[in-house]
Each structure stands twice: as structure tokens, then as C-alpha cells.
Amino acid sequence: MGGPSLLFGMLCLLGVMTIGASAGKAACHDPFFGQCYGILHTCPAACPRLCEVDCRLCKPYCACDRPGAVCQDPRFIGGDGVMFYFHGKKDKDFCLVSDPSIHINAHFIGKSSSRGRDFTWVESVGILFGSHKLYIGARRVSKWEELANNMLIRFDGEEIKVPMDEGQRWWSPETGLEIRRPVTNNKVEVKMEDLFAIVARVVPITAEESRVHGYNVTKDNCYAHLELNFKFYSLSPSVDGVLGQTYKTNYQSRVKITAPMPIMGGADRFAASGLFARDCAVSSFGSEVKPDLVGNEESFEVACGSAHGGRGIVCRR
Template identity: 90%
Template structure:
């Protein structure tokens, strides 16, 4: 009789093979860069399944190794370029970023493990800006199908249906919010002028990942989750949150970067009661901007170099 792990492999393997076949290659999807547009590149060894292409340089890179990334279990690259893990707790919400102009919570899903902590992944994010609520989340599915739309987006409670297809757009004139599909499905680029750009991808836990990491994921749930890249343009020095704190110019990382798995603790400081709640201990959303703002329109570009699979990442602003 086939066991759960084998059944999971049968159910998720074929969908993931489609990811593997296409995700081993990546291309520039911006026609503005004509000499690079549409050219396939092989993903780097550090991210053989999923990567992005820098259209300006026409080179592939690992999006999960860029500052502002939230990927995997979940693995963060801070605004200071330091990599760390924040496991949180399954079925709980945590504040990723809190600033007077923007507040972002994440809902963690997962399962218990024998390692003394939950295996966790980010299933959705709730973004507060001005008087609006933006939801970006992965749909819960058992069998992963890359061709299916596995992402759900809502603005102020109303579902946003971005047309399916590469380079399709949706825009809200009232809010200035714009959503682009760089590829046909399961990836969006969300822009809010002068506030943020968020790239969100929905990915499953593959049978191979389950085997290697001991997740013991079964056939009833592929644990579809988000991989995220954030860029911010007008954060203040009062910014906080699991990720937000790392954008302060005087921030000094508390994680032990030489550890095999540098872990950010202090989950109680970042815990929220709901995906759109502002009640985490470090919340500052809606408060008056202080004069020590990092600068309107200033984005945070960090150049990074890495070896040894992402450990010991060295970055400079």
C-alpha cells in the first residue's frame, strides 16, 4: 500500500515538473529592453528552480537573495543585506513592516515538527496604506497546477481580477495602485507610487523539498505559499517589524550571522491579532511622520555578494 509521502509525490510531482521545466530557465519580460526581451537564461545554481532576469544587465539572479526578500521557511534578506530566519508560529499573524505610511502583516501557515518549532511559510500578506487594505495570498490547494491561478488579491475586500496573460495590467485610478503580471500566472508586481513595489510569487512545497527538509507533507495539501520581494520608497526612521527594522540606517542586526541558521527571535514583539490588525507592539502606522524620515522617493538599493549558498552575505548600501 502506498504511503502518504509517495501519494504526495504522485499528486504534486507532475505539476512541479512543469515548474521545474520552465523555472530552470527565465527571461526578461519587459519589451522596453529589446536586446534582452524574451531571451532564455539558465537559473543560477543557488536557485535552479526559480530565478529572475535583470533586464538592464540581461543576467539571471536569485530573487530570494536580494534585500527585501521573504522566501522559503521563511528566510529573510533584510534591508541591511543580512540573511536571517523568522519562524513565527503556524496559523498566526506577524508584523513584517510598520511605519506611519504603511503597515504589512503576514499570515503564517505550517505544521508541527520534531525540531521543537513549527515548519512555517507565509501564506498571505495584509497591507495597510492610507485608508486602504490590500490582500495578497496563495489559494489553498492539494494538487499544484502551474496553469491554474493560485493567487488571490483583494483591495478593500473586493477581489481584483487581473487579466490572465503575460504583461497584463490592472490599475485603480482612485488609489494609484497598479498590478502587473510579468508572466502568465502565479506572479504579480504590485506598485503604489512613492510607497512600495512588491513582487509576489505563489509556489508549492515540492515532493523533493519535503523529502530533503523532512516536512512530511502529505497529499492533501501542497502548502502553496508566497515568495516576496519588497522595495520601499518613503520609510521613516521609526520603521519597525521583522523586516522593517532592518531598513533603519542605524540598525545593527541581532542575529548570529555565522550560525548555520541565523534566527531572529522576539516573536512576541511582532505578533498581531489579525492580518490587518495594527496591534503588534512595534506598530507605528498612522502616527505622525517624524522629521528624521529617510526621504521621500528614496529607494533602498543594496549591492550584495554571496558564497556558500547564501550564508555570510555581504552587502553595502
């Protein structure tokens, strides 16, 4: 009775509940901020299940509402602070950021729907910088288990295994790439000095999300996927991509922000033939770096909040 969708809901809900006392809680994991370090905070009402803590302010916030966020199915907050959706297509790759010094593609997974488009989520990202390739992805699982390691990381083709203890890290002295585990599993912080910082989390589609949005996922796949926060420190004026274009100083958003679901089109411009392919129409990776860098997120403040009757998130510099 209830079929496979009901069974999926029970399995995924049970998996999420294994978070235990940490469900809806977050803490600062940087010991540099001694007065805030390790203190548990209750997540805001807008993101009751998963949030982050600003160690400087010692306050929790919704990571998916900050500029540079790629979350949900997929919902973006651009570098200009404007929220939009980019659905792409399931089982295809799309260019998120392309710049002379960095190129990021995302692999979309999903399922068909009766609404005229696929339900899609970001399963993995392929990051090119210099001559290096970094892969961060969610493992495909049917039953979600919070205590399991559901993330796979590869650097130049070799699997990177960061110890599962909180605060452990992996570091490449040759490149300066650092991968740190702020919690025991399913989340990492990736930093490349003077280039980028990424927070990546693996999350499932919960039973409640499936019910509310009509995903109708089954017991065969919890659709584990990535939620991401990007920061960039040395983007050029030629930066492009689904997310990258929003960091241009003269960028004018084409989405209708008053719509219930502002959608960014142009999938053909951003389509790539593979996760590490550089053949999207807007690719500039490896070209000559131009002067007058943009995109240093430390140079301006951003305030975010709901607008237009609470139907979206708008951020202002």
C-alpha cells in the first residue's frame, strides 16, 4: 500500500533523522574564532534543516541565500545577488564558470516530469585550473545514510581521501590546493589561494521535498546531489558561464525576478560535451588573462532578503 514512493519516503526520512541532535543545528568550525568555535546554533526558519555559521558574527545563516550559491533544483544566487533557476537537462554537462584561469562544469542528474522540463540537480562538478583537474561529486545511493561518506573527490585522476574526523585536511604543497573537513562527513571546504574557495555538501532529496515539489522519486535513488557555495578572488572581465556571467561588473540580469520561479535560459550556450570539456560556447579558459580583475568578493558587502511578497531572494551590494 502506498507503492515505491511511500517506501522511498520512509527510507530517506529515516536516513535524515540519523543526524540526531545535530539536525537543525550548526557551529563555527574555525578555532581562530575562539569565542564562537564549537557553539551550536539553531538554524534559521528559512533553512531549518541545514545552515552555516558566520564565525565573525557568530550567527547562523542560510548558505543557499548567499551570492555564489548553487542549491536545490538548481537554484542560483548570482554574483550580482539575483536569484534564478537554471534547469539544463538531466545527464548533461553545463559550464558554470569559464575564465582564463579557471573553468567549472557541472553534471546534472534528474528525472522527467510532466511540466515540460526535467527535474534536475547538480551531481558533480569538474574544476580546471592550470594543468589540474579537480572532481567533487555525490555518490549514487538508494538509501540515504547520514553517517556514510557520500562524497567522492579526485584530483588529477587520483581519489583524495580526507580523514573522516572533524578538522582533518588534505593539502597539495605543489599546487597549494587544500581540502578540509569541517564536519565528519558529507561536507568539505576546498581552497586554492588567490583563485577560489568552495564549500560543497552532499544532500539527498527528502520525502518532504519530494511531496512538496512533486518529484515523485522512488526507493531506487535518493538523488544525492551537491549544494555549493563559491567564492572567486581573481576573475577577469571576460568571465562567463551560467554563474560566472553574473560576476561581470556590467552584467544585466535577463531573468524576471518578480516571477515565482525566475528561470535563466540559454542552455545551448552553456552546454559542454563532458565534465572536464572546455567546448561550451562561452569558454575562455586558457586564454590570455586581461587586466582589471573583477569578482573579489572581499571588496564589497552584500545584504540579502526576501522581496516581492516573499517570492524570492534579492541581494544588493
